[in-house]
Amino acid sequence: MGKEFPEIETKRLMLRQVTVEDAKDMFTYLSDEDVVKTMGLDPCQTIEDACDEIKWYKSIYQENTGIRWGITPKDSGKVIGSCGFLNMHSKHHRAEVGYGLGKDYWGKGIASEALAAVVAYGYQQLQLERIEALIEPANLSSQKLVEKHGFTREGLLRHYEYTRGKFDDLYIYSIIRHEHFSKAGEKDEI
Template sequence: MSSYPTPTLATARLVLRPLVATDAEALFAVFSDPAVVRYWSAEPWTSVAFAEQAIARALDSYRAQSEVRFGIVLADTGALVGTVNLHHFFAQNRRCEIGYALASGHWGRGYASEALEAAIGYAFQGLDLNRIEADIDPRNGASAAVLERLGFRKEGYMPERWFVHGEMADTVNYGLLRRYWNERP
């Protein structure tokens, strides 16, 4: 069985680290914001209990080494402002999926790209993966731009894949191969 430990990674402005119980309030602040979950297939969290449950699932995944779940923390303040998750690993095929969320008050500063770059680097170098997949709502132009800047390529379109906030929503599938990553300028 493959294992997927969650290390602590540092970038110029961020620290990516495992979630801890004391992150509950900050995590709740991220996922209770309707703007953050606009394109997710879940409603905004309505109590800190949702965050506590998410952290409990993360702690279970750390013990089982079944997923890599990072809290995104601002290096200068220590504030948790989002998450990056590597999940749905397929060890035989050396691939996984990636998901991410960033507090809306921190959008437009390059934090998502910076955090994803660190997590992807770890996936390819530290975990020896060959492929990372993402799926996003095609209306989420900011997320598409982040993925494309990092070398992800559009690979498919699935109409009405999710039921999101009372309506059917489409999906655009993206893929990033290690060789695409290594070919970046």
């Protein structure tokens, strides 16, 4: 990845690097139990907790193990969620995609717009071959979201993560480079 943090522009959104100035906006959605329960996080209790999340975003970018963009509507510039890659393995050309969005913005196509842009960035700029999504079985809206974008459910990872005091099963979804370009109607340029 380059030195300067990349920004991604979509029709309604600007995906950008988050900073400590965004901590208050991020606290708003990261303190909401309904938002974080499927992210493997405890709700933020303080602004400092949101700052810790910002530090984590910065660290994965610096370590080349991930990149996480703040989702900001162009009309407000306020961070309302995030989307990006983690567990990137450049040797194997694969990464896991993750996202979260404030409850006030659910059902408006924002997560879909951000996910489409991030997946395209992964194939076009990061030269990924495979993008994975790990989703709790109860999170039907997230399953529908990735399926809409061409991801295939490969199976169930039993007791895959230990979060919030319990073991969680996770569905593993993936989309392969040629599937993305076939679905998008674009030409694959490997």
